Amino acid sequence: MSLFFFFFFISLLPFLPSSSSLHYPFNYSIHIDCGSLSNSTDVFNTSWLSDRYFTGGSTSVVSEPLHFQHPQEKTLRYFPVSSGKKNCYTIPNLPAGGRYQLRLFTVYDNYDGKSHSPSFDVSVEGNVVFQWRSPWHESISRAGAYSDLFFTIDDDDVADVCFYSIATDSPVIASLEITQIDPASYLVNDSSILVNYGRFSSGSDQWGPGFSNDTDRFGRSWQSDSDFRSKVAGVTTGAHIKAISAMKNVVNVDKAPNYFPLKLYQTAVTVIGEGGEYLEYNLPVDAKLDYLLWFHFAEIDVSVNRAGKRVFEVVVNGENVSRVDIYEKVGSFAAYDWSYVVKNLSDTELNVRLVPVVGAPVICGLENYAIIPPDLKTLPQQVVAMKALKESLRVPDRMGWNGDPCAPTTWDAWEGVTCHPTKNGSLVISQIDLGSQGLKGYISDQIGLLSNLVSLNLSSNSLGGSLPWGLGQKSLVKLDLSNNKFTGSIPDSLASSTLQFVYLNSNELEGLVPEELLSIGVHGGAIDLSGNKGLCGGPTLPDCPLFWNKEGLSTAGKAAIGISCLVFVCVVLFVAYICYKRRQNDYDFGLPHELMSLAAKRNRYQRQKSLMTLEMESQHAKGFIPTYNAT
Numbered sequence: 001m002s003l004f005f006f007f008f009f010i011s012l013l014p015f016l017p018s019s020s021s022l023h024y025p026f027n028y029s030i031h032i033d034c035g036s037l038s039n040s041t042d043v044f045n046t047s048w049l050s051d052r053y054f055t056g057g058s059t060s061v062v063s064e065p066l067h068f069q070h071p072q073e074k075t076l077r078y079f080p081v082s083s084g085k086k087n088c089y090t091i092p093n094l095p096a097g098g099r100y101q102l103r104l105f106t107v108y109d110n111y112d113g114k115s116h117s118p119s120f121d122v123s124v125e126g127n128v129v130f131q132w133r134s135p136w137h138e139s140i141s142r143a144g145a146y147s148d149l150f151f152t153i154d155d156d157d158v159a160d161v162c163f164y165s166i167a168t169d170s171p172v173i174a175s176l177e178i179t180q181i182d183p184a185s186y187l188v189n190d191s192s193i194l195v196n197y198g199r200f201s202s203g204s205d206q207w208g209p210g211f212s213n214d215t216d217r218f219g220r221s222w223q224s225d226s227d228f229r230s231k232v233a234g235v236t237t238g239a240h241i242k243a244i245s246a247m248k249n250v251v252n253v254d255k256a257p258n259y260f261p262l263k264l265y266q267t268a269v270t271v272i273g274e275g276g277e278y279l280e281y282n283l284p285v286d287a288k289l290d291y292l293l294w295f296h297f298a299e300i301d302v303s304v305n306r307a308g309k310r311v312f313e314v315v316v317n318g319e320n321v322s323r324v325d326i327y328e329k330v331g332s333f334a335a336y337d338w339s340y341v342v343k344n345l346s347d348t349e350l351n352v353r354l355v356p357v358v359g360a361p362v363i364c365g366l367e368n369y370a371i372i373p374p375d376l377k378t379l380p381q382q383v384v385a386m387k388a389l390k391e392s393l394r395v396p397d398r399m400g401w402n403g404d405p406c407a408p409t410t411w412d413a414w415e416g417v418t419c420h421p422t423k424n425g426s427l428v429i430s431q432i433d434l435g436s437q438g439l440k441g442y443i444s445d446q447i448g449l450l451s452n453l454v455s456l457n458l459s460s461n462s463l464g465g466s467l468p469w470g471l472g473q474k475s476l477v478k479l480d481l482s483n484n485k486f487t488g489s490i491p492d493s494l495a496s497s498t499l500q501f502v503y504l505n506s507n508e509l510e511g512l513v514p515e516e517l518l519s520i521g522v523h524g525g526a527i528d529l530s531g532n533k534g535l536c537g538g539p540t541l542p543d544c545p546l547f548w549n550k551e552g553l554s555t556a557g558k559a560a561i562g563i564s565c566l567v568f569v570c571v572v573l574f575v576a577y578i579c580y581k582r583r584q585n586d587y588d589f590g591l592p593h594e595l596m597s598l599a600a601k602r603n604r605y606q607r608q609k610s611l612m613t614l615e616m617e618s619q620h621a622k623g624f625i626p627t628y629n630a631t
């Protein structure tokens with residue numbers, strides 16, 4: 001897939017102010033100068049931010065910076081395999097639920113001295129949109145190319161633009177721009193992505209943001225149509241194409257939802273000849289996709305002053321699709337747009353002809369977009385869970401855990417993660433295999449959100465902490481956590497799942513093994529609990545101490561200990577009370593509720609007291625003893 005509008009150094013047409021006086025409601029934009037350490041402002045007064053929002057990679061500079069006009073085109077970010085197979089720019093805080101134009105500048109220019117332009121894919125919001133394949137066309141490899149598309153952010157305020165390396169190639173990116181556009185623009189019915197396969201302004205040079213001081217509210221830049229226009233064909237050989245430009249203002253421009261700029265309608269091309277000659281464009285496309293063609297017309301020739309004076313047929317791939325009489329539709333010096341969706345393309349070239357019926361055909365501009373239907377996405381709560389696991393397991397960069405865990409479906413980009421589509425059209429995580437990856441963290445309890453997880457293998461790492469209660473989703477069949485440093489007990493939640501293979505050996509687990517787990521071995525599955533610190537209760541494990549279960553102590557055990565403690569505390573308090581009372585008795589001369597031994601003991605210390613006192617105390621004590629024994 002390759003539509004890039006090539007990089008031109010151009011002569012500029014005079015700046016023409018926009019005719020709209022209304023406040024334009026979609027004003028968010030961001031321009032990131034990838035690989036750059038500093039903010040800057042370019043010659044068109046666009047503010048470029050230093051490189052940010054990337055997940056990894058390194059920076060470099062093109063080999064011949066002097067060949068590039070703008071600073072943002074000279075520095076680049078590349079993603080070597082060591083930073084993972086999938087890397088992203090994750091742009092935060094966008095106006096939520098909006099539609100945007102994304103524009104990338106991609107360049108190789110042998111920055112790495114390897115003379116090998118890389119192969120990689122680019123996705124936006126989990127949809128593959130560009131596929132770069134080595135070797136690149138010589139001019140693009142050297143001078144770079146812009147590419148752009150329109151996309152929608154569905155449920156959050158974050159845009160993911162991700163890069164997937166193929167083999168060991170490092171994806172590269174030199175600049176990234178996002179401009180908010182009207183969500184109702186270009187008749188988009190769902191969140192389809194429209195990838196620019198050609199946006200031409202007839203009869204002028206390249207213009208628009210990044211190329212001239214001319215404005216376009218959507219950040220669209222407009223190529224000259226000359227590269228895509230075939231030679232005049234038709235009746236006579238002397239016929240030629242003529243560029244014309246407006247002598248008067250053109251109305252009906254800069255209107256919602258598409259906000260086409262005035263400048264687009266101020267130039268046009270037509271055919272000069274003896275009649276019957278047609279205008280023809282050949283647009284490069286990729287087969288298997290549908291394309292949205294957007295035609296721009298305006299009658300800017302003062303000699304065409306009534307309906308029926310200029311009529312022509314629009315023919316797409318040999319099929320008459322519309323008969324156009326601009327004057328009849330909108331009069332002169334007014335913009336007239338017409339769009340058409342081409343389906344089931346089987347060729348790599350899309351042919352558009354404007355065939356005259358009366359007079360010569362005329363055109364101001366043409367846009368061609370591939371319609372990329374939205375790919376499946378991972379269930380949002382499973383994305384949350386995977387991001388929590390990435391943190392808690394401390395998954396290393398090289399595993400590429402960036403962006404959506406499952407989308408696009410053509411890439412299993414999160415190493416060790418396997419996904420499946422569900423019946424209702426979302427993607428879910430079914431398997432996580434991260435054995436022997438040197439992981440050092442713990443398992444986040446959020447793992448419970450992975451309600452379709454069938455197999456989890458985290459064996460032979462250095463993971464610690466206790467096994468979370470979230471583990472044990474109904475779907476789980478296979479669990480290998482062997483050879484780690486997990487501590488604590490086996491949660492009851494594990495026993496309620498449909499587990500058939502459980503390997504918890506060589507950890508530091510302790511406590512009673514849930515009975516249901518032990519039955520796994522009996523029913524043809526496999527379970528290994530050996531080599532733990534203090535698991536008990538299984539057939540191959542030691543018996544648990546009395547009152548001991550997987551929590552350490554059973555409820556009954558706790559109750560028993562609680563009661564024992566309570567009794568002990570009571571006794572201590574009682575004794576203390578007696579002591580206290582005894583002390584009081586030193587002066588108050590006793591009450592009939594003292595233990596004889598204590599009394600006797602005390603008597604020994606209190607001999608200096610009066611004899612009478614001692615006798616009284618002894619009597620009280622004696623009197624008390626039978627009562628005590630009887631209870």
Ligand SMILES: *[C@@H]1O[C@H](CO)[C@@H](O)[C@H](O)[C@H]1NC(C)=O
Pocket residue numbers: 024025026027028
């Ligand atoms: C952008 O548009 C919003 C309303 O849609 C407005 O509140 C805000 O002031 C605008 N910002 C700028 C910088 O124009």
Ligand SMILES: *[C@@H]1O[C@H](CO)[C@@H](O)[C@H](O)[C@H]1NC(C)=O
Pocket residue numbers: 037038039049050
């Ligand atoms: C660039 O500008 C942004 C926002 O205006 C600011 O937050 C950031 O610190 C600046 N960076 C540098 C390197 O000056």
Ligand SMILES: *[C@@H]1O[C@H](CO)[C@@H](O)[C@H](O)[C@H]1NC(C)=O
Pocket residue numbers: 045
């Ligand atoms: C450049 O942009 C700034 C705001 O970003 C504005 O204040 C300034 O007038 C602009 N300069 C020109 C020459 O357009």
Ligand SMILES: *[C@@H]1O[C@H](CO)[C@@H](O)[C@H](O)[C@H]1NC(C)=O
Pocket residue numbers: 186187188189292341371
């Ligand atoms: C959107 O739907 C309308 C009518 O339902 C159709 O005419 C138009 O072509 C569709 N747009 C795209 C981009 O598919």
Ligand SMILES: *[C@@H]1O[C@H](CO)[C@@H](O)[C@H](O)[C@H]1NC(C)=O
Pocket residue numbers: 012043044212213
């Ligand atoms: C764009 O406009 C600014 C001031 O309005 C001017 O300095 C600059 O040279 C212009 N850029 C080009 C490429 O014409």
Ligand SMILES: *[C@@H]1O[C@H](CO)[C@@H](O)[C@H](O)[C@H]1NC(C)=O
Pocket residue numbers: 313320355356357
């Ligand atoms: C298509 O348009 C051409 C030019 O007007 C005309 O000659 C031809 O008959 C048309 N074909 C059909 C099928 O309408």
Ligand SMILES: *[C@@H]1O[C@H](CO)[C@@H](O)[C@H](O)[C@H]1NC(C)=O
Pocket residue numbers: 343344
């Ligand atoms: C496109 O192809 C599909 C199936 O291949 C078919 O159902 C549909 O009718 C075709 N559409 C057109 C416009 O040819």
Ligand SMILES: *[C@@H]1O[C@H](CO)[C@@H](O)[C@H](O)[C@H]1NC(C)=O
Pocket residue numbers: 379422424426
């Ligand atoms: C799809 O199904 C899953 C269960 O498999 C459910 O959790 C989710 O909410 C469903 N999504 C939609 C959009 O219905």
Ligand SMILES: *[C@@H]1O[C@H](CO)[C@@H](O)[C@H](O)[C@H]1NC(C)=O
Pocket residue numbers: 434435436457458459460478479480501503
């Ligand atoms: C878990 O992964 C390791 C490799 O890291 C493998 O040897 C082991 O067999 C796997 N466990 C299961 C239960 O498949």
